[in-house]
Each structure stands twice: as C-alpha cells, then as structure tokens.
Amino acid sequence: xxxxxxLGDLIAYIILTIGVAIVAFPVWLTFVASTWDAATIINGxxxxxxxxxxxxxxxxxxFVGTSSTxxxxxxxxxxxxxxxxxxxxxxxxxxxxxxxxxxxxxxxxFRMAAFWIIFVTLMLPVEVRIFPTFKIVSDLGMLDTYQxxxxxLIASATGTLLFRQFFLTIPxxxxxxxxxxxxxxFKFFKDTMLPLSITTIAALFVIQFIYGWNQYLWPLxxxxxxxxxxxxxxxxxxxVTSDALxxxxxxxxxxxxxxxxxxxxxxxxxxxxxxxLVETEK
Amino acid sequence: xxxxxxxxxxxxxAGGVEAxxxxxxxxxxxGFCVLVGPxxxxxxxxxxxxxxxxxxxxxxxxxxxxxxxxxxxADRDIAMVFQNYALYPHMSVYDNMAYGxxxxxxxxxxxxxxxxxxxxxxxxxxxxxxxxxxxxxGQRQRVAMGRAIVRKPQVFLFDEPLSNLDAKLRVQMRxxxxxxxxxxxxxxxxxxxxxxxxxxxxxKLVVMNGGQVEQIGVPSEVYRKPASKFxxxxxxxxxxxxxxxxxxxxxxxxxxxxxxEARDLQQDLAAGTKVEVGLRxxxxxxxxxxxxxSLPFDVEFIEELGATQLFHGQLSGLPFVMQAATGEVAAQxxxxxxxxxxxxxxxxxxxxxxxxxxx
Ligand SMILES: Nc1ncnc2c1ncn2[C@@H]1O[C@H](COP(=O)(O)OP(=O)(O)OP(=O)(O)O)[C@@H](O)[C@H]1O
Ligand SMILES: [Mg+2]
Numbered sequence: 001x002x003x004x005x006x007l008g009d010l011i012a013y014i015i016l017t018i019g020v021a022i023v024a025f026p027v028w029l030t031f032v033a034s035t036w037d038a039a040t041i042i043n044g045x046x047x048x049x050x051x052x053x054x055x056x057x058x059x060x061x062x063f064v065g066t067s068s069t070x071x072x073x074x075x076x077x078x079x080x081x082x083x084x085x086x087x088x089x090x091x092x093x094x095x096x097x098x099x100x101x102x103x104x105x106x107x108x109x110f111r112m113a114a115f116w117i118i119f120v121t122l123m124l125p126v127e128v129r130i131f132p133t134f135k136i137v138s139d140l141g142m143l144d145t146y147q148x149x150x151x152x153l154i155a156s157a158t159g160t161l162l163f164r165q166f167f168l169t170i171p172x173x174x175x176x177x178x179x180x181x182x183x184x185x186f187k188f189f190k191d192t193m194l195p196l197s198i199t200t201i202a203a204l205f206v207i208q209f210i211y212g213w214n215q216y217l218w219p220l221x222x223x224x225x226x227x228x229x230x231x232x233x234x235x236x237x238x239x240v241t242s243d244a245l246x247x248x249x250x251x252x253x254x255x256x257x258x259x260x261x262x263x264x265x266x267x268x269x270x271x272x273x274x275x276x277l278v279e280t281e282k
Numbered sequence: 283x284x285x286x287x288x289x290x291x292x293x294x295x296a297g298g299v300e301a302x303x304x305x306x307x308x309x310x311x312x313g314f315c316v317l318v319g320p321x322x323x324x325x326x327x328x329x330x331x332x333x334x335x336x337x338x339x340x341x342x343x344x345x346x347x348x349x350x351x352x353x354x355x356a357d358r359d360i361a362m363v364f365q366n367y368a369l370y371p372h373m374s375v376y377d378n379m380a381y382g383x384x385x386x387x388x389x390x391x392x393x394x395x396x397x398x399x400x401x402x403x404x405x406x407x408x409x410x411x412x413x414x415x416x417x418x419x420g421q422r423q424r425v426a427m428g429r430a431i432v433r434k435p436q437v438f439l440f441d442e443p444l445s446n447l448d449a450k451l452r453v454q455m456r457x458x459x460x461x462x463x464x465x466x467x468x469x470x471x472x473x474x475x476x477x478x479x480x481x482x483x484x485x486k487l488v489v490m491n492g493g494q495v496e497q498i499g500v501p502s503e504v505y506r507k508p509a510s511k512f513x514x515x516x517x518x519x520x521x522x523x524x525x526x527x528x529x530x531x532x533x534x535x536x537x538x539x540x541x542x543e544a545r546d547l548q549q550d551l552a553a554g555t556k557v558e559v560g561l562r563x564x565x566x567x568x569x570x571x572x573x574x575x576s577l578p579f580d581v582e583f584i585e586e587l588g589a590t591q592l593f594h595g596q597l598s599g600l601p602f603v604m605q606a607a608t609g610e611v612a613a614q615x616x617x618x619x620x621x622x623x624x625x626x627x628x629x630x631x632x633x634x635x636x637x638x639x640x641x
Contacts, residue, residue: 173368
C-alpha cells in the first residue's frame, strides 16, 4: 500500500513537472531573450541562460523608447494600460454590483425586462458591435482619450449575472433583520451586501483587470497617437515584419513587463479570495 | 402600555393566496402569546405583518394604541428573532448586537452598557469578538436573543426560534426564554408548531388553522375545553381519540352499545343526533368487567415511553389509544374495560367539528 502511494505520488509529480515546464519554458525563453543583445538573438544562437544586458535593455524600453518603431517609452504604455484596465475593472464592478442589487432587491416595472436585456448583451461583445461603438466614440470626440479606451468596455453582463446569483443565495432574513435594525436600502447594501461580496468582487476584479489589460482590437482603433498606446499594442508595433530589423531583445523585455501587472494582481487578490473561500462567511 | 391589538387582519398574497382570513385578538402588556397551528396555516404571515415585513391586506394592527399598518419595521419598536437566527455573518457578536442601536444613533457608551448587560444575562460574554459561524447553534440563538434584548423594544416577535436546536437544548432554551420574558416584562408573540412549546410558554394561546383562529385562551382551558375537533386533536399528545356516537338523552351519548355521560354536553340536542366523542388517551380509566357504562377495549400492542405506556388497540372496531402509568395495567394484549370521567368527555358536531358544550 505504502509503496503504491509513493509510486502514485511520483507519477503525479512527474506529470506536474512536465506541465509546469511546458507552461514555463516560453516565459523563461522570453526572459532570457530580453537579457541579451540584438546580435546574439539574430544569430539564432540564443543561449538558455540569461545574458549580461538585463539592465541596459530594461532601462531602454522603460524610459527611453525603442528607436524608430514606437517613440514613447514603455513606462507610458504601461501607465495607459494600467489606467484602462483599472477603469474597466472598477467600472465593471461598480456597475454590475449596483445593477444586480437593483434587480434582486427592488420591485420596479420591467424589472425582468431589464434583466433580460442585460442578459442578451452577453451575445454582443465589443468585436460584434465594434463599428457602431467606434462611431459613437469618435462622434463624441473620445478618440485618443482614456474615456474612449475604457468606457465602451465597462458595460458588463457577466458581472451582473455573477452578483445576481450571489445575491440570490443570501437569505431573505438578513434583509429583514436589517430592516428591523433600522437599516435602509443603502445602509443594507453598504453594511451587509458589500462585505459579504468581497470574495466575489476580488474574483471579478482579477478577471476584469486581465481582460482590460489584454485588450488589443479596441485600443488599436481608439489610440491613434503614440502617447495613448497601450503596452499590448506596443509589443505588436515593435515586431516589424518587413525591412527594418526587429529589436527582439526589446520586444521581449516589453513582453516581460506586460506580464507583470496581471501577475501582481492575481497574487494580491488571490490571498483575498482564498481567505474568503476558506472562511465561508455565509 | 405596549398592548398589541389585531383587528380583522387579512393577508392576500400577490398570487391570490389568502393566507390569513380575518384574525382578531389582543395581547395585554407584558403578555406572552403563542401562535400555534399546522404548517402553512398562516402563523408566520401573521407575525410578519405585526413586524411590518409583510403588508397588511385588510384590518388593523396596533402596538401600544398606535396603528402601525403604515409604519416601517424599524419604527414599530419591535425586535424579531428568526428561525435561522439571521445574524450578520461578517460582524462580530458584539457588532451584531450593537448594529441596530448604532443605526438609531444611540450614544456609544449607552450601546456598550446595553450590550454588556445583554451579554451578561445571556451568558455570551466570552464570545463577544467571535463571528457567528464560530458559535454553536445554541450560542447563535442566544446572540439572536441578545440582538432583540438590547433594543429594549415594546414587543418581541419570535418565529420558531428553537426549531433548529436539538431536543435537549430546545427544552433548556424554552425555559430561558420564558424566564427572560418574565424578567423583562416585554409583550411577546411566539410562533411555533410544537404544541409542547405552545402549552408551556404561553399565557395566551392562539390555535390557528387554514388562516383562521380556531381558539384563543389560556393553555389549560384550550386543553380542557377544546373549541373544535381540530383543536382537540392538535393540542395534546398522543392526540385525542375521536369516535362516532349518537345523542342518547340530555348529557348522554351512546357509543355503539355503551353509554357515556358527558357533563359539558349541550342539553337540548335531539336523541339520535350524530356526533363525535373525543376521549384523551390520558383520561381513560380501567374498570372491572361489566361495570355500568364501561367500554370494551381490545389491546393489540403496547408502546413503552418510560414513565407511561401507550396501549394501542381497537374500540368498537375503531383505532384507539390509551395512556397509563407504567405498571398500572398489565402490559399485554387482551380485552380491557374502560370508562372516562364525565367531565372529560368531549362532544363535537359530526359535520362542523365544533364543540357541543353548555353555553
Ligand atoms: N410570499 C408568498 N407568496 C404567496 N403565498 C405565500 C407566501 N408566503 C406564504 N404563502 C402561503 O401562505 C400560507 C401561510 O404561510 P405561512 O408561512 O404563514 O405558514 P406557517 O403557518 O408559518 O407555516 P410553517 O409552520 O410551515 O412555517 C401558505 O399556504 C403559504 O404557501
Ligand atoms: Mg412559518
């Protein structure tokens, strides 16, 4: 029996290690590439260990900019991406938590109609409605602005549905106890619903931050000025297909930098929702 | 001061369900009223209308001479204890109790004083900083009580507060609730479907059935003179035996060949009127064979309850149950001759089920 378990464990570890290696190897390669100089990479003889140009490459991408392709340094792009991702994530959470609260706890005419309309927008992601949305944004003069980048992506059916399902699991007695305790609708929301939703909010924040950070098509249309580029677009612009030589070490450094904020968000938020899952505050 | 009065209170739910069909009664200041009845009879609905959690379709509810129909729950000066406690899961025990007071703008030192006092009375002082999920069911129940007490309300409302507890704890908490209510002197309405709770807690018992009040009275009166067959079988355990019978003369009913005297029976009923006779298992007496008016009871099997035994069998071909102190009657199947004190024979109308008692 004991022997069997050991064998099982061993196999499990081997499979896990293979899995991790498959996922991690490209990331490692990206990192390694970002620490050598252009010549080494172009030779096609990239070693599998980091090279001596780490500080040089990263300093250059972050603060100087990459020669001809993108004139803005990556720090600006990261800032743009960050503003966009944060606005989308926070905006989505605020809108969906409020709309779900209204749908679950208020009785108003066409409540179910409102719910179904929100539901149907699940079938209309940005890509589907991109032309009319672009037209509206440009008519409103929001091209090359943060509002233009973020606002059209904020509307969210997913978040509303998620919060609705969660709110439905909260026993009615809690609302009734609050009523008797003299808490009005707003106080009930602030004192009871929000604290109970923390886990859901954290999970949604992670998902939506990454969603916002990784946006490609929309910023490509909206950001026409270099100063408004997001980092994802920046990477794309650095990889030149035609004549000029792509500065791979810089593109790779930018890619590494682009990975950092999502990883950071996952790590910070994960603590919160793992805690929530373990403590089950219901 | 905080008398509660219900006048022709009705509730029709949105779907057209008539859950409460015109109920009137009042509870004196400091009284303990228990609403009891089978599941779905509208007890919770009635209580929730008093609390203000459910709108009142018709009629009037007043608390302390003030009609509260249009008043928000928070302003009715009531406190409610829910079946599943409904404690705020994310707040400490202390905050759970203090929350309502804070919302009312009670000064901080006053809150501290009241919470500390409630905690002392309920013996929950060691748990004040814990979350509800870190407490046992009984402790949660106490916190829910504490949340009600600190408010110093005019009326306590309880909706089956003990039904999530185990049998032993339920008995203990029942006693505590009664003591507490006596000590605080707060008018209380208590909903339960447990007739033992109903009998022991109340000084005014309201038996409900199908959205209507069947009987209101002190528990002993409800037990001794049930107003209908429904009340008779609902209150008392094991339930009362009901047997078909006919009127034989003034104050006399005939059960097949046997004759029973019923002292409370309405006098002017025509002989031959079909009625039903109710005999409580615990009121049955054993007599020697052949004694005048005695009934033959064929015992089939015996259930041991410890202090008492239940004899199941047949009386004139109908199922019948008798309860006797252990050892009083030989516990074996066979024929017994029984009789019942004429004061304890209940007679009900065969169709409507109402008690045919003296006016
Ligand atoms: N929100 C509602 N909408 C429609 N009908 C309802 C609603 N709430 C309760 N009812 C109905 O009203 C009747 C009384 O319900 P109520 O909850 O008052 O019963 P109860 O006496 O408390 O029963 P229990 O002992 O099972 O708690 C039931 O027939 C129930 O189906
Ligand atoms: Mg109920």
